[in-house]
Amino acid sequence: MTEDPKPLTVKKGRAELTLEQIAAALPIAEDSMFMIGEQWSTCVHAARGGNWRLATLCAKHVRKLINTFGMLNPHYAQGVETFKPLLEAVVSACEKRDAAAFEPAFKAATDAANAEHVGTGHGFVLWKIPPTHRGDLELGPIDLAPKG
């Protein structure tokens, strides 16, 4: 009888992890969505406050998080594809510092996200803009020159 081959492992600090352990450590849907909600909130408050570089950073962070969410949860990938162009309109408005374009783009993307929540059986997750930001970031204009 042949022995089972030793599972492939990767060192991380003092740990030696199998692929299964690495996969288990990846964010679950709930983790990704929690982080997306935080970034989305900062995005709108920063845009309204005039800190457009922070708003852009947050919108782009949502892009990265939603892509990872779609990759790790292929059963939600179609919903992610529907959401992506609406998110790009938000990113674009932030980059252009265009408050008039930002508001309808942000609303359209938020409405689409909430429609996805309904469509995925999570209609009880109705995201809305919090009246105030949690307060740990400057939301007003900070016009430092970009690096490089």
Ligand code: HEM
């Ligand atoms: C900016 C857009 C979005 C925001 C702000 C948002 C926000 C949230 C929040 C706050 C939750 C609850 C997380 C928690 O348990 O604490 C959630 C859950 C969820 N969202 Fe979103 N969401 C967005 C876009 C989407 C999109 C595009 C989809 C596409 C399918 C989606 C699918 C889901 C699903 C499936 C859950 C339930 C996750 C679970 O607990 O298993 N969301 N979302």
